[in-house]
Amino acid sequence: MIKNLSNMKNYNEIRERCCEYIEALEEERRNINVFHRELPLCLELVTQAIQAYKKEISETTTKNLYKKSECSEETTRECRSVLDLFIPIKHSLTSVDEEDKVNDDDDEHKSHETLTCFDDKNMKSEWLKSVQLWNQPGAVLSNNLLKSEVYNVSCFEDCSQEEIIKGNDGSASRHQLPCYETSNRENDNIKSPATTSGGGGHKKEADKAARGHRGKGRRKQKRSWPQELHQRFVNALKQLGGPNNATPKHIKELMKVDGLTSDQIKSHLQKYRLHTRRSSQTNPNNINSETPHFVVVGEIWAPQANHSTANAATLGETTTGIYGSMASSLAFVWPNRSNFGHTISEERSICSEKGIIRCNSSAISSSNPTKTKYANIL
């Protein structure tokens, strides 16, 4: 009699707990449902768990009727071994937290550890929340896929796990974007924003293929241009006839710096020119100067008045940033590229107006046909 009563109490407890679990799981399912495309497997698992609990309740009821408590307890234990994955479920947890739990569980499985430290993992969930969901993994049910689902969602194929964890500080999005941009490696169906812009046709694609993809892999780390390096760059510019005549290739040859690529020089030169123009706009005197006479100093061009102080300018006295150092002094020294577009007579008149003295620099006869033409004209 007493035993029966205790069994009855046991059944009720089991039913109550099952009901609680079902309630929590259903709430979880609602949360995951928002990401049903990205997390089909998670959704499936939660659904299965709910069904298992419902089955458990019905079985418990049946067994209660037949007074087979031992079997029921066994079933419950068996059931819980699976459902413990979802329990305890904090009501505050989001579906993303749930992902983390599954993910972490998977990672820790090798060391035979179970899920015990949700609080610690909540930290990680913060950055995952900001992750966009671009991929739609196939809905094939397998443990491996479930594992990959969590990673696919975050689109971190190219990032090591270490980097993902680093994302705790909120820098995850930084890793993510390059990954997205170069995702054509494995996800050709996902176009990067850069490649989709510009309305490229087949020709563009072919050209791109011919040129080869530079964008493969992660974005290069930024190279800094310390004063010394920039000084070399400026010196090379001087020798080559200024920023508008120098070419990245020639600059590279003159700089003789290991590891410095033409692309990097190209970029630096671009910014240098940009600053040159900007400073010349800021100081119209530079460009509209009435008597900007040029002389050949060494094998370079220099303004008659300024050539003696050119070195001082390189030390960085003028505009901000590393580009400012030489820009102001060179802004009007070198024939601007826009001059190249003039007709021959115009160019001649420009030269005469500006008092340009013939330059014998061999550097000015660059491989660029336009510049060669200009040099010939002179």
Place this chain on the structure above:
DNA sequence: GAGTCAATAT
């Protein structure tokens, strides 16, 4: 392949 400009990332 090199050079240039613009867009984008850092």
Place this chain on the structure above:
DNA sequence: AATATTGACT
């Protein structure tokens, strides 16, 4: 905002 990288184009 400044600077570096990459893409698109010539």
